[in-house]
Amino acid sequence: MFTPRTPRIVTARRLQRRKDRDQARRFLAEGPQAVREALAAGVVLELFGTPAGLERHADLAAQAPEVSPVTDEALAALTDTVHPQGLVALCEQVDVPIGEVLAKQPKLIAVLAEIRDPGNAGTVLRTADAAGADAVIFAGDAVDPYNGKCVRASAGSLFHLDVVRASLDVLDLLQNSGLQVLATSGTGEDDVDSLLDGGLLAAPTAWLFGSEAHGLPGELIAAADRRVRVPIYGGAESLNLAAAAAVCLYSSARAQR
Amino acid sequence: MFTPRTPRIVTARRLQRRKDRDQARRFLAEGPQAVREALAAGVVLELFGTPAGLERHADLAAQAPEVSPVTDEALAALTDTVHPQGLVALCEQVDVPIGEVLAKQPKLIAVLAEIRDPGNAGTVLRTADAAGADAVIFAGDAVDPYNGKCVRASAGSLFHLDVVRASLDVLDLLQNSGLQVLATSGTGEDDVDSLLDGGLLAAPTAWLFGSEAHGLPGELIAAADRRVRVPIYGGAESLNLAAAAAVCLYSSARAQR
Numbered sequence: 155m156f157t158p159r160t161p162r163i164v165t166a167r168r169l170q171r172r173k174d175r176d177q178a179r180r181f182l183a184e185g186p187q188a189v190r191e192a193l194a195a196g197v198v199l200e201l202f203g204t205p206a207g208l209e210r211h212a213d214l215a216a217q218a219p220e221v222s223p224v225t226d227e228a229l230a231a232l233t234d235t236v237h238p239q240g241l242v243a244l245c246e247q248v249d250v251p252i253g254e255v256l257a258k259q260p261k262l263i264a265v266l267a268e269i270r271d272p273g274n275a276g277t278v279l280r281t282a283d284a285a286g287a288d289a290v291i292f293a294g295d296a297v298d299p300y301n302g303k304c305v306r307a308s309a310g311s312l313f314h315l316d317v318v319r320a321s322l323d324v325l326d327l328l329q330n331s332g333l334q335v336l337a338t339s340g341t342g343e344d345d346v347d348s349l350l351d352g353g354l355l356a357a358p359t360a361w362l363f364g365s366e367a368h369g370l371p372g373e374l375i376a377a378a379d380r381r382v383r384v385p386i387y388g389g390a391e392s393l394n395l396a397a398a399a400a401v402c403l404y405s406s407a408r409a410q411r
Numbered sequence: 412m413f414t415p416r417t418p419r420i421v422t423a424r425r426l427q428r429r430k431d432r433d434q435a436r437r438f439l440a441e442g443p444q445a446v447r448e449a450l451a452a453g454v455v456l457e458l459f460g461t462p463a464g465l466e467r468h469a470d471l472a473a474q475a476p477e478v479s480p481v482t483d484e485a486l487a488a489l490t491d492t493v494h495p496q497g498l499v500a501l502c503e504q505v506d507v508p509i510g511e512v513l514a515k516q517p518k519l520i521a522v523l524a525e526i527r528d529p530g531n532a533g534t535v536l537r538t539a540d541a542a543g544a545d546a547v548i549f550a551g552d553a554v555d556p557y558n559g560k561c562v563r564a565s566a567g568s569l570f571h572l573d574v575v576r577a578s579l580d581v582l583d584l585l586q587n588s589g590l591q592v593l594a595t596s597g598t599g600e601d602d603v604d605s606l607l608d609g610g611l612l613a614a615p616t617a618w619l620f621g622s623e624a625h626g627l628p629g630e631l632i633a634a635a636d637r638r639v640r641v642p643i644y645g646g647a648e649s650l651n652l653a654a655a656a657a658v659c660l661y662s663s664a665r666a667q668r
Contacts, residue, residue, distance in 0.1 A: 400650065
């Protein structure tokens with residue numbers, strides 16, 4: 155049984171750092187839900203599990219190309235959650251080049267521009283998946299999509315749609331491919347309901363979302379085709395990112411279906 | 412200057428516990444944003460601030476009925492955040508009886524049924540406010556709306572609309588007052604887009620939201636007028652609560668305005 159000092163655990167554990175993930179092009183997915191989705195996506199290289207975890211999820215263990223029983227301590231060393239659920243999968247990274255996405259003529263894309271909070275990024279990824287988006291682009295200095303907290307917040311959605319990592323220049327490519335680019339902004343000149351009423355959301359669309367703390371970078375706001383606000387009818391100053399993204403992405407889904 | 416041992420700090424600090432908040436009918440609002448909204452709502456009894464906090468927010472200090480400078484340690488004792496921003500207001504609780512809300516013929520209400528996560532509850536409160544809801548009801552064994560984390564997540568919205576604490580029986584009252592009660596459920600027979608298309612969301616509506624972990628209590632699902640799902644177009648199993656609530660409440664706002 156692997157312990158925290160077994161070389162393969164020592165190596166895997168380094169994947170909790172972004173630099174090492176980037177270099178190895180691998181990451182860790184923890185918990186039965188993420189492991190199930192990673193197996194379905196065919197990206198699991200090795201499944202680490204405590205004896206109890208492997209017994210409880212024998213169906214998952216049966217699907218893994220390689221299963222390695224580990225001690226509780228070794229499992230704890232691979233995760234940053236307080237209550238790991240006994241399973242961690244070593245996975246190949248799943249992101250694809252932007253060209254591959256554009257070749258499929260996507261209709262709905264979410265761009266996370268410099269969103270650094272992993273929980274927020276993972277939640278928007280999950281919402282984009284639910285709304286039927288084709289791809290989510292982590293743009294500029296955004297959080298790493300393979301950050302443990304982001305993977306958890308995505309609740310498996312990381313494996314359901316195309317994930318892209320790109321620089322902020324990606325905007326040009328999106329526009330050149332015929333997508334309208336809509337920047338979410340509390341002070342936008344259009345509101346999302348008016349666009350929906352006007353039939354403007356039926357076109358292929360990339361939504362740009364910025365961080366809650368700083369909003370979108372000014373150059374992206376300026377370069378977008380439209381700046382769009384979610385209307386605020388009450389006394390709130392703004393919506394949080396997850397709520398705003400849900401309203402925008404579901405408005406597009408409504409118009410496109 | 413008040414220290415952690417000054418009797419008024421010792422008394423105020425007890426308000427971090429629900430039992431003591433319930434008894435005193437008071438609570439603590441921390442940080443400049445919450446303090447500003449509490450002052451605007453006229454519910455601040457006393458403003459505690461570090462010298463730096465009071466200087467930085469002199470405009471707020473000028474509006475408080477009583478200002479008490481406190482040491483950094485005393486302020487830290489009043490908050491559960493890692494980086495308190497130098498201000499904590501002692502406030503009267505703001506919730507109102509359900510009868511008062513119903514007398515105003517509300518058009519849009521959010522019911523948080525047994526939602527125990529304070530961050531989720533506060534976020535839905537904020538979203539309900541943004542969508543122009545008249546009231547938010549904390550029903551059954553829900554988190555206390557004056558929980559510090561809930562107050563923070565609400566970003567001031569606690570002070571913008573009517574907040575009610577009620578038992579799960581409140582459903583009867585809502586229905587008897589002519590509100591249609593819509594229970595959100597991943598397996599609901601209606602989807603929110605179809606209701607919107609069918610003109611069914613223009614009527615006065617109370618939306619029921621349950622916890623992410625357990626959903627709505629079965630008796631509420633059964634007693635509601637309709638069970639409504641947010642459509643899932645992609646591979647996600649579900650939406651998180653904040654996203655689902657945003658889609659539902661904004662669909663109602665769209666139909667009612």
